[in-house]
Amino acid sequence: MRAPFAAALLLSAIAAPALAQTPPATIGQQYVPAPWWMRDPVIASIGYVRVELQANRAGFSATFQVVDRSVADASRKAADQVRALSQTLAAYGVEKVRVETSLSTQPLYDQYRDENGILRDNTRADRIERYQAQATVSLSVRDVALLERIYATVVASQPNSISQVYFNLEPDNVAKTNLAGAAMRDARTRAEAAAQNAGATLGSVRVIDPTGRACQTDVLAGWPSYGSGASQATTVDEMVVTGSRARAEMAMAPPPPPPPAPGQAPSEAQIEAARLALQPPLQTLTDQACVVYGLN
Structure with missing residues (x-):
């Protein structure tokens, strides 16, 4: 009679840990x-x-385009347009503004019209007419107190296009x-x-x-x-905000200074003439x- 009783105790001892883990x-x-x-x-x-x-980060980009018959000349001229600008912006220091520059080229082919009158590119290596080089300067402004001056410096450099200004908060x-x-x-x-x-x-x-x-x-x-x-x-x-300038009477506005020469940084007068009101927006933190x- 003791054997079944001992077996029952053993089974209960074995099953106890499993039952303890049951939810x-x-x-x-x-x-x-x-x-x-x-x-x-x-x-x-x-x-x-x-x-x-207040948002404490801002970013935007600008592009410069050059078209030339030689890919080397197009790339060199595009690089010359952004070299002085990049050096001017880098002088602020990486803790205030970060600058990234990229360069790309693409061929421009001879064009013709097909039997339906649609203009098409003759995409053959021997039908390349010119090359287009595009230099892009991407900026991440970490000191928004300098944003207006940095933006005006880029505008005064006469790029082909400038993106919107993006603001965000990094607490x-x-x-x-x-x-x-x-x-x-x-x-x-x-x-x-x-x-x-x-x-x-x-x-x-x-x-x-x-x-x-x-x-x-x-x-x-x-x-x-x-x-x-x-x-x-x-x-x-996050918010996306674009800069705007108050509209003044055309008769009262002084003529803008001439654009900078290719390869040269804009002057102080050109920068001041291109200044815009760029106030970082308030953003919600919860x-x-x-x-x-x-x-x-």
Whole structure:
């Protein structure tokens, strides 16, 4: 009789670890255990914070095009147009503005009309008439206080085209830490007001969740069940803004200075004549945090 009893004890000892690893309930079950921090009366409070900060980054690009019968001459002339500009912009330092220059060339073929009168390129190596070289200067302005002067310098260099000015906000670690602290303080303020209105007082802190997910737990829907499941990190809304200049009377406007010679940086007068009002916009920075308190 002892052998079956010993076997039963052995089977129960083997099955115990497996049973201990079984989840307390299935998600979606009608009645499920609450989280450990909800065994006593608690209040879960989400703190929200929203601030507006000025964009601290800007970027745009400019292109210079040259057409010549020789690919070498076209590339050289295009490079000459951006060399002085690149050197002028690089003098600000990489911590204030970053400059990237690229050069590309493409052939321009002899054209003819087909039997339907449509103009087509004769894309044969022996039918190349000229070469077009394009030099592109891409700028990332990290000190927006210099944006107007940098933009005017590029405009005064007479490029063939200039892109829109893009603004964005890159918050530093100090700003992120201050934002997270403000969200925590807002969570306590909300919790104190709710407890007071309900005739209770706050107890000790049970849970601190900087992502805010713990406060989204829906016990009635099944534990653990979270709203979106996505981490609520600090977010920044991007904006695209173009520069504009106030329109003045044509009779009162002085004549613009002549453009710079090819291969030369624009003069101070040419830069001032090309200045535009480029004010970095305000962008929204948001964060949230969850704090669970006990109730007395």
